[in-house]
Amino acid sequence: MADTSRRALRLLSLLATPRCWSLGELASRLEVSERTVRRDIETLRALDYPVVTVHGPAGGYQLGAGHTLPPLLFDDEQALAIAVALQTAPSSVFGLGEDARRALNTIERVMPARLRTAMESLHVTSLRNHWEFPAPPIGSERLRAAGGAVRHRHLLIVETLRADGTRPAPGDDDFAPARRIEPHHLVVWAGRWYLVSWDVADGGWRVRRLDRLHLHPPTGLPFTPRDLPGGDVARFVMTSHDRGDTSAAWECVGTARLNLPAETVARWAPGGSVVEHLGPDHCRLTIGAWSWAGVAGLLATFDADLDHVTPVELRRACRRLVRRWRAAATGSAPPTPPSSSSVIRYGLAGGVHERPEGG
Known part of the structure; x- marks a missing residue:
């Protein structure tokens, strides 16, 4: 029984990769007969793993998108946590880039459509700096709203917050009216979240700290994507001096x-x-x-x-x-x-x- 369980897990790992496996390839990898592979595939299907058969000369087996991920079930907040953790882990720990990408791909392939959309809405760019002094944590709703606007190419209406997170009121010296922006990229750098966007009123590109933004409710208004100057979002953020940064607390x-x-x-x-x-x-x-x-x-x-x-x-x-x-x-x-x-x-x-x- 132990050998069968280990073999089933190994088979599941192979099927989760983004390719189609022939019956002979699976049998060779698992060092068993093709008949045993067929039996193991039926076992996985009985456990609700969506193993699909691809017909044709280049056909075989692969793991499709399913309704559940036995024995794990993820709600929206857990999916959000997985997406953020896997995409930002390489910015703080060396050597995790490729493994994190493979893990994220594996999880996305077997998630139901609703949760897969929640994860895909938070595709971010993660940069690394040797001096990382992070900003206050970002609320999940703010991340979800900004990530969804980036993914769906919807206009955002934002206001700039003070360094302490408070929102200036009309009549305050530092009050500024809400602005309409076209959000293009979410970037993590030096422990801070940045939103790269096109400012509709200014007619130019801006980099803003996400924790310094108050986001209005989603507009649902689409915009046409623009080409970022230079085409390199990492360089654009790192060389933009006006990112809304404030001095960290030091003696x-x-x-x-x-x-x-x-x-x-x-x-x-x-x-x-x-x-x-x-x-x-x-x-x-x-x-x-x-x-x-x-x-x-x-x-x-x-x-x-x-x-x-x-x-x-x-x-x-x-x-x-x-x-x-x-x-x-x-x-x-x-x-x-x-x-x-x-x-x-x-x-x-x-x-x-x-x-x-x-x-």
């Missing part, structure tokens, strides 16, 4: 003007940074870290001239790093260790530790 947050285009800095700045366009070759970067030396070090990674550095603590950290780097470059003695007054305490897993402020 130390500093600002500097860099002699680099905003799109270049936006591509490499850590998640939770803010990039402001100042001109074709300049931008302002607001960035945070767990120490002022950390902020200075991150600014130095851009290998560009910079000025207008604030606050004063960041400028002091820059001077300390200059002395250390000069000593390292010349082979001279390192600078004098900081006094005890320069030692700060910070929390890590396992307790409270101490380190020099400039370290």
Whole structure:
């Protein structure tokens, strides 16, 4: 019985792949007779697995779309969770891309039409950044509404929320009227969800943080898809400096003007940074870290001239790093260790530790 069960599961795994298997191929893979394969197929059918027979010269057997997925049953919320988890897992764990795609394909093939539509409405693009500081979790209804509009090519009406998630009211200084947009792509990058859309009023492409949008009820109004500039949605999002990002919560947050285009800095700045366009070759970067030396070090990674550095603590950290780097470059003695007054305490897993402020 154990051998029969293992063989049936192996047969089910083969049939779930997107191809048609001849009886001889299945028998060869399972190392049994064709008669045994036929018996195992009837066993799967008796368990409500939709094994279909494809007739013709290139015919054989494959798993079709069924009404149930014995012994598993998924409701709409579970289908949504599976779709999001499998599509975003590669952005946080190495090596899962191909396995996640195969798993999603296998599940979709045996889902009933209603649940398959719910999963397909959330086909997203997932990007990876080495500094990931995620935004607040996105509500499933908001994901479903945005994903459905992207899939069905329906106009959305949106309003921009404040950084704390509140909605400005008419008469508030930051109030802006609702906007009509054509949603084209959902993108996950650095732990944040972004909606790539065409703004009907502005007549241009925009990247918006999904957690910063209030979505009005679905319009059901179709629009004609447009070609994204460059055709690469990943590059478009990563090089767009105006994504609605706000600075992440850090103990130390500093600002500097860099002699680099905003799109270049936006591509490499850590998640939770803010990039402001100042001109074709300049931008302002607001960035945070767990120490002022950390902020200075991150600014130095851009290998560009910079000025207008604030606050004063960041400028002091820059001077300390200059002395250390000069000593390292010349082979001279390192600078004098900081006094005890320069030692700060910070929390890590396992307790409270101490380190020099400039370290």
